[in-house]
Amino acid sequence: MTESRRGFLKLAGLSAVAVAGSAAVSAKATRSEGHEPPATTGKRLALVVDLRKFAKDDALFAAVVEACHKAHSVPDFGDDAKNEVKWIWTEPFETAFHSEEFHYIREDLKGKPTLLLCNHCDNPPCTRVCPTQATWKRAEDGVVMMDWHRCIGCRYCVVACPYGSRSFNWKDPRKAANLAGLDPKAFPTRMRGVVEKCTFCDERLARGEEPACVAACPNGEMAFGDLNDPASEVRRLLTEHLAIRRRPGLGTQPEVYYIVEDPRSLMEVAPAAEVFEVEEGGHA
Amino acid sequence: MRASHMELLDQWRDTVVRDNQRTYVSKLSGKEFEMSLQKTCGDCHSNKAEFCDACHDYTAVQPYCWTCHLEPQEAP
Numbered sequence: 205m206t207e208s209r210r211g212f213l214k215l216a217g218l219s220a221v222a223v224a225g226s227a228a229v230s231a232k233a234t235r236s237e238g239h240e241p242p243a244t245t246g247k248r249l250a251l252v253v254d255l256r257k258f259a260k261d262d263a264l265f266a267a268v269v270e271a272c273h274k275a276h277s278v279p280d281f282g283d284d285a286k287n288e289v290k291w292i293w294t295e296p297f298e299t300a301f302h303s304e305e306f307h308y309i310r311e312d313l314k315g316k317p318t319l320l321l322c323n324h325c326d327n328p329p330c331t332r333v334c335p336t337q338a339t340w341k342r343a344e345d346g347v348v349m350m351d352w353h354r355c356i357g358c359r360y361c362v363v364a365c366p367y368g369s370r371s372f373n374w375k376d377p378r379k380a381a382n383l384a385g386l387d388p389k390a391f392p393t394r395m396r397g398v399v400e401k402c403t404f405c406d407e408r409l410a411r412g413e414e415p416a417c418v419a420a421c422p423n424g425e426m427a428f429g430d431l432n433d434p435a436s437e438v439r440r441l442l443t444e445h446l447a448i449r450r451r452p453g454l455g456t457q458p459e460v461y462y463i464v465e466d467p468r469s470l471m472e473v474a475p476a477a478e479v480f481e482v483e484e485g486g487h488a
Numbered sequence: 489m490r491a492s493h494m495e496l497l498d499q500w501r502d503t504v505v506r507d508n509q510r511t512y513v514s515k516l517s518g519k520e521f522e523m524s525l526q527k528t529c530g531d532c533h534s535n536k537a538e539f540c541d542a543c544h545d546y547t548a549v550q551p552y553c554w555t556c557h558l559e560p561q562e563a564p
Contacts, residue, residue, distance in 0.1 A: 342508070344508070349505075351505045351506065352556060353501060353505065378555075386558055387558070388526060388530060388558045388559060388560050388561045389526055389527060389558075390558055392526065392556040392557045392558060393556055393558075394556055395552065395555040395556050396555075406508070410508065410510055
């Protein structure tokens with residue numbers, strides 16, 4: 205009897221060492237998560253918003269927002285800001301890019317509406333804080349997904365997102381006037397107590413279509429595609445133009461890019477000689 | 489189906505939302521179905537009062553499918 209007890213204790217000791225060892229290995233594997241450059245394998249879906257093209261048509265913002273919100277049965281509570289639910293929306297240019305601290309910006313850029321949505325970050329803070337994994341980053345294409353079945357409404361992700369891309373349903377969305385009499389085949393609504401946000405139209409991507417916002421743009425004001433594909437439209441746009449992202453200093457690696465100015469047009473406006481003259485004058 | 493439809497719905501939900509697989513291929517007939525409560529199930533089981541509520545009321549269970557998903561409407 206004593207021998208079997210001794211054997212049991214030996215075995216127990218060995219298993220404890222094995223468990224601790226495997227735990228250490230898995231801790232090592234997860235610790236580096238999020239501190240690596242974006243994956244270069246598989247797809248990396250990204251969106252490019254051409255603000256120069258948007259500047260030509262002020263009515264397009266509303267059309268794009270409407271297209272998205274209609275496609276996803278997003279409730280509209282009018283001017284009730286506390287209960288606002290938004291997947292895509294506009295902010296004045298300086299507010300959208302406040303970290304850039306634009307001080308003396310051109311008059312035509314000042315207060316100009318800028319289209320904002322979930323940035324589908326490469327290093328999303330929202331997915332890390334979710335206690336139920338109701339939001340996660342899809343490995344195959346980088347979309348930051350939502351599982352509304354799983355969301356328990358703790359709102360950690362709303363706090364974690366530095367872009368304000370997440371909305372909480374304080375009120376039953378079905379009570380919104382715009383969602384009365386929805387078609388039974390329409391996109392499901394959410395329920396009260398659930399967080400929602402843009403999912404890059406994962407339901408449309410599954411059918412091989414572009415996101416609804418991109419489809420609503422008549423002249424390529426938005427482009428959508430795979431950043432890991434060197435021949436893609438988004439890669440071409442980012443190579444040829446100067447594009448900025450919202451708060452890149454946070455290290456979230458947002459994947460929504462904004463073309464603000466064409467560097468070639470800048471050169472046409474201000475040749476090198478003129479710039480030199482202005483600088484000389486400034487120092488005098 | 490009457491006894492274990494909830495398990496099928498649970499599996500379909502996870503397969504669509506978590507694994508991004510939206511088509512179900514029947515192992516018996518090879519027929520393909522879109523795994524969608526509203527688009528596929530609702531096409532035939534279009535009477536919520538008879539197909540859902542009748543048993544759910546009797547067994548006093550309150551699933552919350554329809555707080556988000558849209559109820560099927562019977563053809564007039």
